[in-house]
Each structure stands twice: as structure tokens, then as C-alpha cells.
Amino acid sequence: MLQEKFNKIKQEIIDELKRTKTLEQLEDLNNKYFSRASGELTKLVKEIKNLAEEERPRIGKIANEVKKEAEELFAQVRSTLGDKVQGENKDKVFDPTLPGKKQAIGKLHVLTQIRREVEEVFLSMGFMVVDGPELESEWYNFEAVNVPSWHPARDMQDTFYIKANGKRQMAKVEGGEENYKLVMRTHTSNVQVRAMEKYGAPIRCIVPGRVFRNEATDARHEHTFHQVEGLMVDKDISIANFKAVMDAIIKAILGPDFKTRIRPGFFPFVEPGFEVDLSCALCQAKGCRVCKNTGWVEFCGAGMVHPNVLKAGGVDPTKYSGFAFGFGLERLAMMRYGINDIRLFESGDLRFLGQF
Ligand code: PHE
Numbered sequence: 001m002l003q004e005k006f007n008k009i010k011q012e013i014i015d016e017l018k019r020t021k022t023l024e025q026l027e028d029l030n031n032k033y034f035s036r037a038s039g040e041l042t043k044l045v046k047e048i049k050n051l052a053e054e055e056r057p058r059i060g061k062i063a064n065e066v067k068k069e070a071e072e073l074f075a076q077v078r079s080t081l082g083d084k085v086q087g088e089n090k091d092k093v094f095d096p097t098l099p100g101k102k103q104a105i106g107k108l109h110v111l112t113q114i115r116r117e118v119e120e121v122f123l124s125m126g127f128m129v130v131d132g133p134e135l136e137s138e139w140y141n142f143e144a145v146n147v148p149s150w151h152p153a154r155d156m157q158d159t160f161y162i163k164a165n166g167k168r169q170m171a172k173v174e175g176g177e178e179n180y181k182l183v184m185r186t187h188t189s190n191v192q193v194r195a196m197e198k199y200g201a202p203i204r205c206i207v208p209g210r211v212f213r214n215e216a217t218d219a220r221h222e223h224t225f226h227q228v229e230g231l232m233v234d235k236d237i238s239i240a241n242f243k244a245v246m247d248a249i250i251k252a253i254l255g256p257d258f259k260t261r262i263r264p265g266f267f268p269f270v271e272p273g274f275e276v277d278l279s280c281a282l283c284q285a286k287g288c289r290v291c292k293n294t295g296w297v298e299f300c301g302a303g304m305v306h307p308n309v310l311k312a313g314g315v316d317p318t319k320y321s322g323f324a325f326g327f328g329l330e331r332l333a334m335m336r337y338g339i340n341d342i343r344l345f346e347s348g349d350l351r352f353l354g355q356f
Contacts, residue, residue, distance in 0.1 A: 002044070002047060002048070002051065002059050003059060003062055005044055006044060006059075006062050006063055006066045007066075009033070009040060009041060009044060009066065010066045010069065010070065013029075013033060013041075013070050013073065014073065016029055017029070017073055017074070017077050020077055020081070021081075022081065023078070023081050023082065023085065026074070026077055026078055026081060029074075030074060033070065034070075041066070041067060041070065044063070045063050045067070048060055048063060107353075107354075107356075109345075109353060110333055110337070110345070110353065110356035111226055111329050111330065111333060111345060113356065114253065114329060114332060114333050114336070115208050115226070115228070115329055117252070117253060118206075118208065118228055118249065118253065118329070118332075119206070119208065121248065121249055121252045121253070122206045122230070122249070125204075125245065125248065126204050127204045127205055127206050127230070127232070128204065128205045128206075129205070129206055129207075129208065130191060130195055130205045130206075130207050131191075131207065131209065132185075132188065132190055132191035132194055132195075132207055132209060133185070133190070134184065134185055134209065134210055134211075134212070135162065135182055135183075135184060135185070136182065136183055136184075136185040136190045137181070137182060137183075138181050138182070138183055140185075140190040140191075140193055140194055141159075141183050141185050141186060141187075141189075141190045142154065142183075143312075144190075144192075144193040144309070144312040144313075145189050145190070145192055145193065145268070145269035145306075145309050145312070146268045146269045146306050146308045146309055146312075147268045147269070151268060153266075153267070153268045157186035157187065157213060158186075158213065158214040158215075159183050159184050159185075159186045159212055159213055159214055160183065160184040160212055160214060161181055161182070161183050162181070162182040162183065162184075184211075184212035185209075185211055185212065186211060186212065186213055187211050187227060187229070187326055188207045188208070188209050188211060188227040188228065188229035188326055189229055189269060189324070189326055191207040191209075191229060191231075192229065192231050192269070192305070192309060192313065192324060193309065193312045193313045195207070195231060195313070196231075196233065196310070196312075196313025196314060196315050197313055197314055200314070200315065201233045201234065201310075201315045201316075201319075201320045201322075202233055202234035202235070202320070203231060203232070203233050203234075203322075204231070204232045204233075204234075205230075205231050206228055206229060206230045206231075207227075207228070207229035207230075207231075208226065208227070208228045208229075208329070209226065209227065209229075210224060210225070210226055211224075211225060211226070211227050212224055213225075217343060219289050219290055219340065219341045219342060219343070220289075220290055220292075220297075220342055221342065222330070222342050222343060222345070222346060224346055225328060225329075225330050225342070225345075226328065226329035226330060227326050227327065227328055227329065228326070228327055228329060229324070229325070229326045230245070230323075230324060230325045230326070231305070231322065231323075231324045232245070232322050232323055232324075233305060233310065233315060233320050233321070233322030234320065234321075234322065235319065235320060235321075236321070237304075237320075237321045237322045237323060238304075238321075239272075239274075239304065239323065241323060242302060242304075242323040242325065243262070245323075246260070246262075246276060246300070246302075246325070247260075250278075253332060253336060254278070254281075254332070254335060254336055258278065258279070258281075258335075259278070259279035259285075260276055260277065260278055260279070260299075261276070261277050261279075261296065262274050262275070262276050262277075263275055263277070265301060265302075265303075267301050267303060268306070269303075269305070269306050269308075269309050269324065270301075270302065270303025270304055270305060270306055270323075270324060271303065271304060271306045271307075272303055272304060273301070273302070273303035273304075274301075274302055274303055275298055275299075275300065275301055275302070276298075276299050276300035276302060276325075276327070277296040277297060277298055277299055278296065278297050278299045278331070278335050279295060279296060279297075280294075280295050280296060280297050280335070281334075281335040281336075281338060282334070282335075282338055282340050283295070288340070289340075290334065290340055297331060297334075297335065298331075299327050299328065299331050299332070299335075300325050300326065300327035300328075301325065301326050301327075302323060302324065302325035302326070303323065303324065303325075304321060304322070304323055305321070305322045305323065305324050309324075310322070330342050330345055333345070337356070
């Protein structure tokens with residue numbers, strides 16, 4: 001029956017159009033059904049004249065409907081595919097009237113910015129900036145700075161040890177005979193002895209860098225953070241020199257009115273040792289979660305370099321003395337900008353980072 005043939009061809013067209021991906025395929029399909037000489041739909045329409053006369057008007061009507069519907073479907077698909085092609089070519093066509101493309105401009109991480117400022121200040125005071133390894137032998141990280149393996153201070157700086165299961169993971173101490181396990185350095189103090197070995201005394205250097213601790217993280221603690229170590233060794237160096245240097249850096253970074261205090265503190269690599277606290281800028285020293293409600297934030301460990309450390313670095317403690325300190329860059333940035341959670345720095349959150 002002709003009527004069924006029309007319904008069948010309509011369904012065929014619908015199915016084939018669904019599979020059509022390009023304008024070329026669409027044109028082929030158009031020819032297949034509508035070409036004057038051999039189009040399948042054209043052929044069907046021609047068959048109408050062979051029908052009995054009383055059948056012709058009814059089937060003719062169906063034929064027209066099918067043709068009209070098919071043409072509409074073709075038009076729809078043509079327009080969708082056309083849009084797609086235009087979209088693909090959009091970048092290839094240069095339209096000088098369009099507004100320029102916005103270039104996303106990155107910027108330095110807030111810690112990098114502040115680190116560079118700190119470096120400038122120390123350079124101006126005659127310090128050099130030196131670097132050291134983040135994966136360090138136990139020797140430089142602990143033993144050389146007077147922290148033997150049995151010392152309880154090891155617990156203060158619990159860290160990530162590297163499994164000693166390969167050659168590369170065993171460090172041979174320069175001049176030493178033993179192999180030492182490797183640790184992610186817990187502080188930048190690992191460079192104290194390295195720097196003295198390399199440059200001797202007198203020496204004035206800072207060591208900015210990343211350090212690692214096995215910490216339960218909270219608003220004040222991160223497992224990965226940044227320190228700036230300082231070391232000044234010369235003849236007749238005293239705590240007064242340290243105070244002057246500390247004052248200079250805090251004035252330069254935080255401004256002249258920032259309050260600090262120095263109190264005794266224990267570190268095996270200094271004698272005497274102290275800690276420098278900053279008055280908490282987040283709560284105007286009223287007490288908050290960052291300052292543990294004390295109004296003060298621990299900022300810097302420091303002290304006069306222990307004779308054992310000078311010796312480890314090949315410096316004669318009877319001739320030279322010096323001070324060393326290590327402070328957290330994050331804490332400095334937190335106080336300067338009023339950042340209330342240390343975890344933001346490593347979060348990679350652009351809403352945070354974009355503000356600096
Ligand atoms: N290395 C100590 C720490 O990470 C800080 C410090 C450095 C203390 C130098 C004294 C001297 O806590």
C-alpha cells in the first residue's frame with residue numbers, strides 16, 4: 001500500500017537525520033530523497049498517478065504532509081549544523097569590531113611577595129640569601145644542630161621520614177663515614193651548618209624555604225609551611241645585635257607600631273634561647289583562636305648559636321659567636337593582612353590568593 005510506504009519513508013528520514021553529523025551528509029540525504037530524477041520520495045509521489053481515481057486525493061494529501069514535514073526537518077538540521085560550523089570557525093575569523101579577548105594575568109603568591117620583601121630588608125643589612133635542600137639528611141636537620149636521636153626535642157619536630165630502601169635515599173655525610181636517613185626538613189636550621197661549612201666565619205645569611213612537620217592541622221598549624229632562617233656569626237656578636245635585626249625586619253614588614261616581646265625559649269641549637277612573639281593583629285590582642293586567647297602569637301625561635309653547632313660547622317667557638325633565628329613567613333603574612341587561617345596559603349583557592 002502506498003500510504004504505508006509514505007509512513008515508512010517518513011520514519012526512515014527521521015532516523016537518518018538523527019545520524020547526520022555534517023552539512024555534507026545532509027546534502028547527500030537531501031539528494032537521496034528529493035532529487036528530481038531519482039529521489040525516493042519523488043518516486044513515491046510519482047506513483048500516485050497510478051492509483052484509482054477515488055484514492056488519489058486522500059493519498060495525495062498524505063504525500064504532501066510527509067513532504068512538508070520532511071522539508072521542515074531538513075531545515076531544522078541544516079540550521080543546527082550551520083551554527084555548529086560557525087562556532088568552530090569563530091576563532092579563525094578575525095572580526096576587528098569585537099572587544100578584545102581578556103588575558104588572564106597571574107600574580108605572585110602572597111608568600112612569595114612577602115618573602116621577597118623580607119629578602120630585600122636583609123640584603124640591605126648585609127645578609128646573603130642562601131638555599132638548602134628540602135629533603136635532608138638526619139645529620140644536617142638534627143645531629144649537626146645539636147639534636148641527637150635520643151633527644152626529646154625530636155618530638156617537637158616530628159616529621160616525615162623517607163623509607164631507607166634504596167641507595168639514593170641514604171645520604172652520605174660530607175666528611176662523615178656514616179649513612180643517615182633522609183627526612184623532610186623540619187626547619188630551615190638544616191642550612192646553618194651547611195652555610196658555615198661552605199662560607200666559614202664571619203657570616204651573615206638568611207635561608208627562606210619550605211619546611212614540613214607531621215602536624216594535626218588547624219588554624220595555626222600546617223604540615224607544609226615556610227620559614228626564614230637567619231644566621232649571623234662574627235666576633236663579639238650579642239643578643240643586642242639580634243634585637244636590632246629583629247626590630248628592623250618587623251618595622252619594615254609590619255610597620256613601626258607593631259608590638260613584640262622576647263621571652264626565654266628552649267631550642268637545643270642555641271644557648272641562651274628565646275622566642276619572639278607578635279601581638280595578635282587579628283583580635284587587637286584581645287584573644288582569638290589564632291593567638292589561643294593570649295593576645296600573642298609565637299613568631300620566631302632564636303638564640304645565641306650553641307658552641308656545638310659552631311663546631312659542627314667548622315667555626316671556632318672560642319673566637320666567634322653568633323645568633324640564629326627562624327620565623328614563619330605565614331605568621332608574618334597573617335599578622336600583616338589579618339588572615340585568620342594558615343591553611344588558606346596552600347589551599348590554591350584563587351578567591352583568597354587573588355586578594356594580594
Ligand atoms: N628551627 C627552630 C624552629 O623551627 C627555630 C629556631 C631557629 C630557633 C634558629 C632558634 C634558632 O622552631
